Each structure stands twice: as structure tokens, then as C-alpha cells.
Amino acid sequence: xxxxxxxxxxxxxxxxxxxxxxxxxxxxxxxxxxxxxxxxxxxxxxxxxxxxxxxxxxxxxxxxxxxxxxxxxxxxxxxxxxxxxxxxxxxxxxxxxxxxxxxxxxxxxxxxxxxxxxxxxxxxxxxxxxxxxxxxxxxxxxxxxxxxxxxxxxxxxxxxxxxxxxxxxxxxxxxxxxxxxxxxxxxxxxxxxxxxxxxxxxxxxxxxxxxxxxxxxxxxxxxxxxxxxxxxxxxxxxxxxxxxxxxxxxxxxxxxxxxxxxxxxxxxxxxxxxxxxxxxxxxxxxxxxxxxxxxxxxxxxxxxxxxxxxxxxxxxxxxxxxxxxxxxxxxxxxxxxxxxxxxxxxxxxxxxxxxxxxxxxxxxxxxxxxxxxxxxxxxxxxxxxxxxxxxxxxxxxxxxxxxxxxxxxxxxxxxxxxxxxxxxxxxxxxx
Amino acid sequence: xxxxxxxxxxxxxxxxxxxxxxxxxxxxxxxxxxxxxxxxxxxxxxxxxxxxxxxxxxxxxxxxxxxxxxxxxxxxxxxxxxxxxxxxxxxxxxxxxxxxxxxxxxxxxxxxxxxxxxxxxxxxxxxxxxxxxxxxxxxxxxxxxxxxxxxxxxxxxxxxxxxxxxxxxxxxxxxxxxxxxxxxxxxxxxxxxxxxxxxxxxxxxxxxxxxxxxxxxxxxxxxxxxxxxxxxxxxxxxxxxxxxxxxxxxxxxxxxxxxxxxxxxxxxxxxxxxxxxxxxxxxxxxxxxxxxxxxxxxxxxxxxxxxxxxxxxxxxxxxxxxxxxxxxxxxxxxxxxxxxxxxxxxxxxxxxxxxxxxxxxxxxxxxxxxxxxxxxxxxxxxxxxxxxxxxxxxxxxxxxxxxxxxxxxxxxxxxxxxxxxxxx
Numbered sequence: 001x002x003x004x005x006x007x008x009x010x011x012x013x014x015x016x017x018x019x020x021x022x023x024x025x026x027x028x029x030x031x032x033x034x035x036x037x038x039x040x041x042x043x044x045x046x047x048x049x050x051x052x053x054x055x056x057x058x059x060x061x062x063x064x065x066x067x068x069x070x071x072x073x074x075x076x077x078x079x080x081x082x083x084x085x086x087x088x089x090x091x092x093x094x095x096x097x098x099x100x101x102x103x104x105x106x107x108x109x110x111x112x113x114x115x116x117x118x119x120x121x122x123x124x125x126x127x128x129x130x131x132x133x134x135x136x137x138x139x140x141x142x143x144x145x146x147x148x149x150x151x152x153x154x155x156x157x158x159x160x161x162x163x164x165x166x167x168x169x170x171x172x173x174x175x176x177x178x179x180x181x182x183x184x185x186x187x188x189x190x191x192x193x194x195x196x197x198x199x200x201x202x203x204x205x206x207x208x209x210x211x212x213x214x215x216x217x218x219x220x221x222x223x224x225x226x227x228x229x230x231x232x233x234x235x236x237x238x239x240x241x242x243x244x245x246x247x248x249x250x251x252x253x254x255x256x257x258x259x260x261x262x263x264x265x266x267x268x269x270x271x272x273x274x275x276x277x278x279x280x281x282x283x284x285x286x287x288x289x290x291x292x293x294x295x296x297x298x299x300x301x302x303x304x305x306x307x308x309x310x311x312x313x314x315x316x317x318x319x320x321x322x323x324x325x326x327x328x329x330x331x332x333x334x335x336x337x338x339x340x341x342x343x344x345x346x347x348x349x350x351x352x353x354x355x356x357x358x359x360x361x362x363x364x365x366x367x368x369x370x371x372x373x374x375x376x377x378x379x380x381x382x383x384x385x386x387x388x389x390x391x392x393x394x395x396x397x398x399x400x401x402x403x404x405x406x407x408x409x410x411x412x413x414x415x416x417x418x419x420x421x422x423x424x425x426x427x428x429x430x431x
Numbered sequence: 432x433x434x435x436x437x438x439x440x441x442x443x444x445x446x447x448x449x450x451x452x453x454x455x456x457x458x459x460x461x462x463x464x465x466x467x468x469x470x471x472x473x474x475x476x477x478x479x480x481x482x483x484x485x486x487x488x489x490x491x492x493x494x495x496x497x498x499x500x501x502x503x504x505x506x507x508x509x510x511x512x513x514x515x516x517x518x519x520x521x522x523x524x525x526x527x528x529x530x531x532x533x534x535x536x537x538x539x540x541x542x543x544x545x546x547x548x549x550x551x552x553x554x555x556x557x558x559x560x561x562x563x564x565x566x567x568x569x570x571x572x573x574x575x576x577x578x579x580x581x582x583x584x585x586x587x588x589x590x591x592x593x594x595x596x597x598x599x600x601x602x603x604x605x606x607x608x609x610x611x612x613x614x615x616x617x618x619x620x621x622x623x624x625x626x627x628x629x630x631x632x633x634x635x636x637x638x639x640x641x642x643x644x645x646x647x648x649x650x651x652x653x654x655x656x657x658x659x660x661x662x663x664x665x666x667x668x669x670x671x672x673x674x675x676x677x678x679x680x681x682x683x684x685x686x687x688x689x690x691x692x693x694x695x696x697x698x699x700x701x702x703x704x705x706x707x708x709x710x711x712x713x714x715x716x717x718x719x720x721x722x723x724x725x726x727x728x729x730x731x732x733x734x735x736x737x738x739x740x741x742x743x744x745x746x747x748x749x750x751x752x753x754x755x756x757x758x759x760x761x762x763x764x765x766x767x768x769x770x771x772x773x774x775x776x777x778x779x780x781x782x783x784x785x786x787x788x789x790x791x792x793x794x795x796x797x798x799x800x801x802x803x804x805x806x807x808x809x810x811x812x813x814x815x816x817x818x819x820x821x822x823x824x825x826x827x828x829x830x831x832x833x834x835x836x837x838x839x840x841x842x843x844x845x846x847x848x849x850x851x852x853x854x855x
Contacts, residue, residue, distance in 0.1 A: 024463035028798045068716075076726070080717035085784045087791025104795055133728045140731030140751055143684030147855070149578060207798075251682045251855075254574035287521065288496070288511035298511065301564035304571040327571050357516055364518020368535055371464040372799025427578070 060094035149427030207373035284308025434652025453628025467636030486604015529812030580683035697739030
């Protein structure tokens with residue numbers, strides 16, 4: 001695959017960027033776009049403000065959710081009617097450092113959709129009434145989260161692995177609830193003014209539309225977005241920390257959700273990253289071919305699913321993570337088996353056959369995954385918004401192909417050190 | 432006798448073939464990406480299970496990832512890994528009306544996918560040991576599902592809405608039945624339902640018609656049709672005569688209100704009008720009930736579901752609320768909105784919005800060959816693989832009168848209400 005030759009990158013005079021991926025979709029256009037902001041952007045903004053009890057995560061999430069709640073020109077109801085009438089899907093969400101929108105629409109309605117995106121980015125009202133309804137929704141979601149074993153397992157592990165201020169550290173559900181109460185219209189308005197900047201805009205388009213038409217439309221609709229001085233986002237480092245273990249009992253649940261991991265202290269541009277990624281793929285790639293699935297599930301029948309991953313990006317130091325679900329009575333056995341397999345992987349290493357097969361699989365998966373317009377738009381946006389150019393994708397594949405057993409084993413020994421592996425279990429555990 | 436693949440018809444861009452052993456084959460050429468989606472849909476789901484054997488279809492789906500004659504751990508071609516090592520996306524799912532096994536593979540690997548699906552159709556070798564190791568896996572899947580308050584209430588409500596029809600039992604089965612499964616019973620189930628004349632193979636993607644025909648004959652042509660007639664499921668749910676209600680208490684963090692109306696099967700002529708009615712009521716953020724229930728702050732979330740099913744299905748609404756006392760208000764608003772449409776019909780704007788919503792949802796589902804093939808699999812399960820394509824046309828011609836008329840299905844007599852009270 002020669003990805004970089006396929007994808008077209010265009011930077012406008014006003015500094016926004018379009019990335020276009022040709023894909024012969026039938027009657028559908030997919031868009032993914034973003035501006036600088038997200039959880040870290042909100043955190044950076046709050047540092048410039050008098051003390052507030054709202055947290056960056058909640059501010060970023062509330063801001064994204066409020067964009068579709070009404071503009072100076074159109075009420076929430078009118079916006080909703082327009083979107084529904086053209087059958088468009090449009091959602092905003094906060095990622096670690098971006099305010100991201102996902103949209104899809106039939107080509108004949110693309111103009112109308114872009115007009116709405118432009119309008120909500122430039123003229124949202126953040127009406128008190130809608131904010132009050134949103135707060136109720138957020139509190140309800142947090143109430144569900146507080147008794148969701150998967151969420152609790154994940155949240156507690158994030159608090160062990162990542163320091164305060166890191167993009168992946170999550171607040172406790174109870175803390176977030178208090179933060180929701182503290183979120184005000186004024187804070188949202190001020191944050192909006194500070195974060196929507198055309199020079200930080202990336203839009204990725206794929207589907208039933210030409211490159212030329214895409215360029216014309218993005219230029220037309222977004223060149224007049226405001227352009228304040230960019231927020232200075234701080235990327236807190238996340239070096240490995242000593243092992244810790246936390247268990248959270250959740251009433252009347254029937255399984256134990258188990259998360260295990262270690263902060264790695266490197267970004268995806270680090271020379272070791274590809275080798276570690278391959279090692280984690282061998283350990284627990286989604287599907288049945290990872291070691292954990294073939295042993296802990298297929299041979300021992302201890303879990304429905306157990307997977308491993310590593311999640312750094314170009315600016316964020318991530319972690320090596322393993323996640324599984326166990327029946328309460330099999331939890332200790334499943335945990336022991338998981339730890340044993342990790343130890344065996346690190347101490348005895350991977351084999352040449354595993355390295356060869358997993359590299360081939362990764363390459364084919366990358367090709368197969370790009371089989372719809374939404375996936376094409378999503379990948380291109382991810383690369384660009386993380387600070388890469390399309391060539392990065394081809395270069396990374398090249399680097400992956402060149403990895404050796406020695407590279408992988410060295411990376412696993414260095415980053416998957418069992419003394420640094422922390423654990424979080426939540427669900428049907430004895431108190 | 433030599434197998435033959437007979438072209439039945441080409442419609443909606445799909446060519447339908449029939450193999451001499453009764454296997455229906457659906458094919459669409461789509462070269463938008465160098466991939467092929469392969470999906471085999473068996474016309475057996477949890478609706479075909481008998482009392483005491485609930486969950487069998489789902490457990491069998493798990494066991495069909497164990498060894499088969501030509502794809503096994505001994506020859507290094509285990510079903511779980513064979514296609515995945517080639518980068519394919521592989522999985523299977525079981526639901527009320529069907530079981531499907533599917534792969535998205537690079538175009539060069541389509542032959543391998545077809546070979547594997549053909550082999551496990553009649554050549555699965557699962558045994559007691561396989562079942563024993565898989566039982567804990569299935570139990571874990573069951574227990575994970577029991578963590579969801581929505582699922583708990585939904586199951587309880589379906590068991591109330593359906594008194595005799597198998598839709599009353601969740602696809603994953605009852606715990607006692609799951610635990611008393613035996614390889615022998617599952618083998619009988621396999622031998623009853625897993626035959627070419629009880630399956631439809633869908634192949635969409637970058638493959639020529641000539642290659643498709645050659646490969647289907649090569650791999651599926653030698654499989655014999657079933658020596659017996661495939662048993663039909665004949666249970667008919669009696670008419671509901673009065674409203675029903677269930678309640679439960681659970682530490683969910685929120686309370687939940689569900690309202691479910693028993694309606695018609697997907698292939699019924701009124702299904703299109705009901706689809707439009709469902710969207711006008713609760714599909715999209717500008718729908719009547721989203722505005723009345725969510726935007727007003729009564730509920731934090733409101734969802735609608737109307738699965739296209741083989742037998743008479745349901746139209747359901749789910750509201751997430753902070754105070755269980757609001758359930759009465761939610762239920763009253765739902766019925767009031769239905770009654771209003773029954774009396775006054777819907778506006779042209781509402782109608783147009785719902786039609787566009789359905790057409791776009793359909794276009795989105797078909798974005799890429801994988802989504803397209805899986806969407807067709809649901810239509811196959813509902814009893815007519817052209818269902819989605821027909822529905823699009825039918826929806827476009829629905830009138831306000833049709834929608835008004837469809838409200839007669841949504842009465843207190845056909846209604847079942849479910850309340851989950853947060854005990855935290």
C-alpha cells in the first residue's frame with residue numbers, strides 16, 4: 001500500500017488543513033475535523049482563569065456537547081430539525097487535545113451540513129436553559145459510570161499510572177459530578193473564544209465527493225472562523241511508576257473487570273515504540289491470535305475476552321495496557337494466568353515466527369480496515385491531528401516490517417517490567 | 432451429480448444465485464477497496480430453540496470456532512487464527528432469527544474465507560472437551576451482560592410482552608440451560624440446522640462474477656442438502672389483550688423506564704409506515720419525544736428501537752431518569768404523542784424528515800462492503816434479503832395517512848411497561 005500517494009494534503013492561506021482520501025463510496029460523504037482544544041486545551045484555559053471548581057475534562061466535554069444546543073441564528077430545535085431533515089449525523093467530542101467533530105451525510109446535503117458546522121463553531125449561545133439540561137444528562141451518565149465495573153476499573157488504573165495534568169488521567173466519578181455542578185455559561189463562553197482557531201483546523205474528507213469540490217467547500221465555510229492566539233497546551237510526561245493495586249467493589253455485579261498496565265514514558269516517535277507495539281500485539285491483539293486470547297481464553301477458558309495495547313501518540317506518553325473480564329470465582333485464577341503469560345513473554349521473549357506473522361497481519365489489517373469512507377476519513381484525521389504527515393503511515397509500516405526478534409524482546413523487557421505493572425479490578429469482588 | 436449454480440435474478444445491484452444443494456448466494460461487485468466481505472447467514476436463531484435448550488444457538492456459534500475437518504490446530508490452520516493471520520476482520524454473532532459468520536478479507540484471500548466457511552458448515556469437529564473449555568467463556572459473556580441495568584430490564588420486559596413466543600428468551604439463554612448444555616445436544620442442533628439449504632452466502636466486494644461462481648461451486652458444491660426438512664418454528668404469540676407491567680429494583684445509579692408495543696413482522700406491509708412513525712416519535716434529536724422528554728429535562732436520555740424481525744416484533748422506547756417518580760410522566764407523554772398522531776396525523780415536514788432520516792441511515796449502513804453485507808444478513812434473517820431495498824422505496828412513498836393508520840398498533844392493549852427503580 002502506498003498510502004501517502006493516495007491521500008492529498010492541502011493547506012489553505014488561512015492555515016487550516018484539508019486532507020482528502022479518495023474512496024468510491026456510494027451516496028455518502030464522511031468528515032472528521034477538529035480544532036485545538038480537548039481536555040488538555042480546557043485545562044490550559046482554566047490555568048489562565050481565576051480559580052474555578054470545574055475540571056478540564058468536564059469543561060471540554062460540556063463545551064463539545066453544548067455546541068449543538070443553539071446558535072445566535074438558530075435555536076437548538078431549529079438546528080436539530082435542519083440536521084434531521086438532511087439526514088446528517090453530526091457529533092462533537094473532546095479528545096485529549098482537540099475538539100473533534102464526526103459527520104456523515106449524503107453528498108447533496110454537504111453544503112447544508114458544513115454551514116451548520118461553521119455556525120456552531122462561530123456563534124454558539126451556550127444558553128442557561130440548555131446548559132441546565134445538559135448538566136442533568138452528564139450527572140446521569142456519571143451515576144451510571146459510578147457503578148459500571150469497566151469504567152471503574154479503567155478510571156482507577158488511570159489514576160495510578162498517570163500524574164495530575166496528564167491527558168489520560170481520569171477524575172473519579174464523584175469528583176466529576178461536583179465539577180459538572182461548577183460549570184457555568186460564562187466559563188463555556190470564555191473557553192470557546194479562546195479555543196476555536198481556524199489556523200488549528202484540520203478537516204478530513206472521504207467518500208462521494210471530488211478533491212476539488214472538497215477544497216472549495218472547506219475554504220468557503222471555514223476561512224472566516226476566528227483566529228485567537230492558540231492556547232499553550234502542556235503535555236505532562238508519564239514515566240513508569242511503582243506497582244500499585246486497587247480493588248473496587250461494585251454492588252450486585254456479576255463479573256470482575258480487570259485492567260493492568262504500566263506507563264511507558266515514551267511517545268510514538270520514540271525509536272522503541274514500534275517494537276513495543278509489536279510486542280503488545282503479540283501479547284494481546286484484538287481477535288484470537290494474541291497469546292493471551294489463545295491461552296487464557298482458548299486453552300484455559302477463563303475469560304470471554306483479554307486484550308493488550310499500547311497507546312502513546314505524537315505528543316502524549318501513554319501506557320502498555322491489558323484488559324480482561326472474569327467470572328468472580330475465576331478471577332484469581334485468571335489474574336494469575338494473565339500475570340504468568342506476561343512474565344513468560346518478557347522473560348522468554350517472542351519467537352521469530354510470531355514476529356514475522358504479526359508484522360504480516362498488521363500490514364494486511366491496515367489495508368482491510370480502510371474499506372469504508374468513515375474509516376478513511378478517520379485515519380487521515382488521526383495522523384494529521386497528531387502532528388504527522390501522510391508519509392508517516394508508510395514510514396511506520398516500513399519500520400514495522402524491519403523489526404527483529406531482538407528489537408521486540410528488548411522493548412518488552414524495558415517497558416513491560418513486572419515490578420511496574422499496576423492493577424485495577426472492579427465489580428463482583430468481596431469488600 | 433455435478434453441482435450447478437443457477438442465476439435467479441439481479442435486482443438492486445445484487446445478483447442472486449441458487450446452488451443445486453439449496454444454498455442461496457448473493458453477490459455484488461464493488462471495487463471501491465481491494466477487499467471482499469463474506470457472510471454466511473444460517474436461518475437459525477434463538478427463536479428456533481426449544482424449552483430446556485435455550486442458548487444453544489449461541490453456544491454452537493462459539494463451538495464453530497473450534498476445529499473442523501480441514502481447518503484445525505493439528506494442521507496449523509485453526510479456525511480462530513487462519514484468516515486473522517491474513518489481516519482479516521473475523522467474527523460471528525447470534526440473534527433471535529439468525530446466526531451469521533463473517534469475514535472482511537483482502538481480495539486475494541477470498542478463496543480461503545470461502546473454503547473455511549464451507550468446511551465448518553458440515554465439518555465441525557467440536558466435542559465434550561471443547562464445550563467444557565468454552566462453557567466458562569460463555570458464562571463470562573453472560574455475566575458481563577448481567578452488569579447492564581438496561582439489559583436486565585429489557586429481558587424482563589420481553590419475557591412479559593411475549594408469553595409463549597421464543598422472543599421472550601434472551602439469545603444468550605437461561606443460565607440453567609446454558610450450564611446443562613452437552614456436546615451431544617449441540618451436535619443434534621448442528622445436524623438439524625447447519626445445512627446449505629438453510630443458509631445464505633453473501634459475497635460483496637472486489638471479486639469477479641466468474642471467480643465467485645467458480646469458488647462457490649468448488650467449495651460449497653459438494654455439500655449435500657439436508658436429509659430432512661428444516662423444522663419450522665410454528666409458535667404464534669397470542670394477541671395481547673391488556674397492558675402489562677414489570678418492575679424491578681437494582682443499584683443502577685439511575686432509574687429506567689421502558690415502554691414496548693408489540694407490532695408486526697418486518698415483511699408486513701405496515702412495517703414501513705411504522706418505521707416512519709417510530710422516527711417521527713423518537714428518532715433523531717428533533718423528534719417529538721426527544722423534545723418532550725429529553726429537552727424538557729424529564730429524562731437524560733431517550734432511545735427508540737424497532738428491530739426488523741422474522742415474526743411480529745416490537746417498537747420500544749427507553750428513558751433514563753434520575754427519579755423513578757418520573758416514569759408515569761414519561762409513559763403518559765409517549766401515549767399522548769401517539770394519540771395525537773392518531774387523531775391529527777403528521778405534518779409534511781415531519782414526514783420528510785423521517786423519510787430522509789431512514790434513507791441516510793440506510794446509506795450509512797452500506798458505506799463499505801462489510802457494512803453492506805452485514806445489513807443484508809439482517810434482511811435475510813427477517814425473511815427477505817431485499818427487505819432493506821424495498822423498505823427504502825416504501826418509506827419514500829409513505830403518506831401522513833399511512834402514519835396515522837399505523838398508530839393503531841400502538842395502543843394500551845399492545846403495550847408493556849417496565850420500570851427499573853434505582854436502589855442506590
